[in-house]
């Protein structure tokens with residue numbers, strides 16, 4: 001955790017726009033308002049964990065950032081440039097180049113079942129022509145597979161891999177387009193418990209390397225150890241947005257953080273306990 | 280009952296039958312192949328959100344699935360009466376047969392393609408979108424290859440259907456297998472022997488060519504299995520995460 005702060009300190013240089021600014025994001029499905037004017041700033045190199053009860057809008061929030069859902073209102077600004085404006089359509093080129101800067105990892109991996117691990121990774125760079133010739137693309141894909149510890153499985157099809165391995169291939173596939181921001185939607189929720197660690201480790205390494213990450217997760221220990229900030233959503237609003245050590249230190253002097261502590265299952269501190277048991 | 284076996288066996292040395300076989304095989308293969316492509320286009324049109332595409336496609340499927348091939352065939356063959364310009368093409372029994380077979384097969388295969396396309400999960404398209412791949416790229420690289428693998432068994436079945444349906448073209452006097460047989464027995468009255476030989480020819484064609492197509496399909500089969508595997512896995516994951 002201390003290591004993480006040092007890195008962040010260096011990164012928040014003045015004059016640089018944040019990686020991502022969400023301004024008054026609104027989204028409704030029919031009558032149901034799922035996101036109620038969400039504001040959030042994510043600095044370059046920052047790691048944000050989003051937690052919250054099921055149905056609170058976490059998935060919807062990161063899907064709007066990735067244009068998988070349309071907005072009913074608000075704006076998304078990417079590295080200081082307009083990316084999404086509720087209701088308005090921006091110019092295509094701008095949207096395309098913005099999309100290229102954002103990667104996404106899904107809860108259910110969504111690997112392409114008709115392609116091998118290697119081909120899954122090579123598909124997008126080949127389509128975009130971003131890695132020059134086929135051989136370079138192959139080399140890059142192999143490098144990425146090695147990075148997630150799956151070089152030996154390059155030619156296997158997704159169904160021949162375990163869930164944890166599939167998710168690591170999915171991360172490598174996202175990395176192949178060299179995104180500046182990666183969104184994770186509960187990357188370990190679909191995994192058997194023994195595979196959670198290997199995936200979290202890969203994400204942790206990305207965090208250490210200074211990648212901007214937004215992670216929706218239920219892994220509370222992981223969220224506390226890897227994040228610069230933990231955001232708690234509830235009923236479509238940001239209920240709390242705090243640094244892990246503030247959350248750990250929170251007591252009755254910071255009542256707004258007690259709910260997030262309770263949700264994360266952190267035992268209340270002595271101070272909080274004693275004041276509560278007094279009356 | 281006595282069959283003239285000598286005559287029966289002589290039918291397997293008759294070059295007219297082998298020419299008829301070639302007609303059956305090319306007609307059904309071309310009919311199947313173009314039907315496959317037209318069916319795919321029709322399926323895409325039917326799934327489109329544009330009314331200008333999905334309504335005509337729906338009507339096409341509905342119409343040609345309802346009208347018997349024999350009726351289509353006679354109608355198409357006689358179209359030159361209405362449109363003389365089509366005479367050089369549709370006046371030829373082979374082409375009239377081919378066009379009829381294509382539209383009928385296309386109507387059936389459109390529905391097969393459609394269920395294949397619908398079976399490819401939403402998450403696959405979303406993964407493509409997250410990789411900044413455009414609509415056409417997603418279709419070409421992700422959806423269509425998977426959809427074809429899903430619908431391949433049903434599509435190869437249609438090939439066998441096409442081989443058998445081609446016998447109807449005898450009605451517009453194309454010398455395919457049945458017509459060749461009919462010409463013979465209308466002169467010698469050895470109906471049973473002739474039709475038995477015709478049946479053997481059909482069985483041979485279906486076995487060899489239908490089998491070849493199924494063999495090709497099986498080479499894809501391992502991938503097909505992987506497909507269903509991961510489809511099942513996804514269903515289970517979904518159930519687990521809900």
Ligand SMILES: Nc1ncnc2c1ncn2[C@@H]1O[C@H](COP(=O)(O)OP(=O)(O)O)[C@@H](O)[C@H]1O
Pocket residue numbers: 029034052053054055056057058059060061
């Ligand atoms: N496509 C959709 N159509 C209608 N309602 C939806 C859709 N997607 C999500 N919702 C609703 O939006 C709310 C928030 O969902 P979601 O963002 O998935 O929550 P979380 O990821 O925090 O569990 C839920 O009540 C859910 O039922």
Ligand SMILES: [Mg+2]
Pocket residue numbers: 058059060186
């Ligand atoms: Mg969710």
